[in-house]
Amino acid sequence: MDAHPDASRERDRWAASADAWDRWADPMADLADKLNRPLLDAAGLTAGDRLLDLASGAGEPALGAARRAGAGGLVVGSDLVPGMMAGAVRRARDIGEREGGPAPAFIAADMTALPFADAAFDRVTCRFGIMFVPAVASALREVRRVLRPGGKAAFMVWGPCAGNGLFAGIGDVVADHLGEDGSLAPLFRFAEPGRLSAAMRAAGFTETEETDLTPVRKAPAGQPFWRAALDMSFGHRLGGLGVDRRTALEADIARHFEAQAVNGVVPVPSHARIVVGW
Template sequence: MTVIAVNAATGSAAWGQAEAGRWRDSVAAWARWADPLAELADRLNQPLLDAAGVGAGGADEVVLDLAAGVGEPALSAARRLGPAGRVIGVDLVPGMAAVAASRARAGGAGRVAFLAADMAALPLAAAAVDRVTCRFGLMFVARPEAALAEVHRVLRPGGRAAFMVWGPKADNLLFEVLEAVVDEVLGPPVAAGGDLRSLFRFAGTGSLAGLLAAAGFVGVTEQALMPVRKVPAGAPFWQATLEMTLGSRLATATPDQRRRVPAGIETRFAALAVAGTVAVPLHARIVTGTRMEEPRD
């Protein structure tokens, strides 16, 4: 586990380093769960691709997916575009990009390539891409303004970017329960990057939209997605999210704590079951912006 700083402020350099460490440490969990979660992931990918206008750009459309992780939504974008388009997935962590590339090969996804880079310093030429997508990634960048400036630079005039971020934690039952139980059993986190604060950095209505406008994007839009997932009571539907988001904290747990965390989660969800089903609400936002067209002579 990478422990870099204690209680660093969100957005500080120490916090950014701790976030990077968290993602490096969680590659194995993300690789393990990528395929089992693919269908569920695609339900969020499709509205994000729609919002960015992926597939509406004609032949040879180039889509850039930032913080691509193990390939969501880059692989969905490649499937949607087919051989006529091209997708470039970028993630800070080389291990994530490697897993995404291997999934692309295994799934026969067409023209998609993954590379390791910081989205605040993109190795791409100006105006090189038609669309940018970013699913649950911008909130982990120390200086999101720098990343948005890069997105604006690499988009062609008239090109659109769409970002998916989490709404408030109180509307995201799964994260709320998991973090509450882990805190209860392990005690509050001592290392930066150990808690889920960063996930909810853009939870406030208009907070990301304001940053896009300040970065020069026009036609900024914001929409809420609030699906409710119905799961059978007693099913360990929470296991993947626990390992992928709080795995680095669990790595420090004693055997007794490791037993008490799943037991505590099961108890909380059992209490919420109605007629054998647990309703798990989720709240995400999609925020879009367009790079202004250049005036014609």
């Protein structure tokens, strides 16, 4: 059995981080798109498809999916925490005013009890969300239920913490300052190859396929490239910190990454995995 925080703890965690996700969503859009495109490709999303995006947060990848599905398709973004979607709704409105074209609909929804009819969607996507669901078997059965026969579900999850330098580095410093509370562990729930595939097959998927992505981001030394990840993934632990403690923590994070710089560049490896089922 997986050791995993309960549902109320997860809800509180993301409610506490909602403002940070909204604040960083636009500055991080280009970087997010580098992850969104391979996920949507893996799902097989094409014009005219009906897609459900789970754990959409501030709108990724639902916003890009709406462009790809086009006027003849439908994209519905969902999240357990309504506050997380405030940024998604704002961004959809801003993009619509700036670019026109189709926009996703957003709805609060629990993955374990989706408010949709059987076989309602051609595709389901979930970027870095499935690992936070305590009742993952129930969620995967619901995904299978709302997919039409022949439809595909594509999940993106993190590989091992050791292969994700940004989380590993920030997590170590946060633990040094605030103690270890285990809140980073759920990110890597499906780090082991084949683990999510096995859960999907147990939930009714007949075939699964996995693809690893291991890019190395080259960040400029001396720049706080790590601040978005700190706010978005650790914000629930930082809200009560005074200015002095927050400043000291950030200074130690900066020193950690500056120590890894080579010729003015900090290599930041990442390891994600796309798991597709049908």
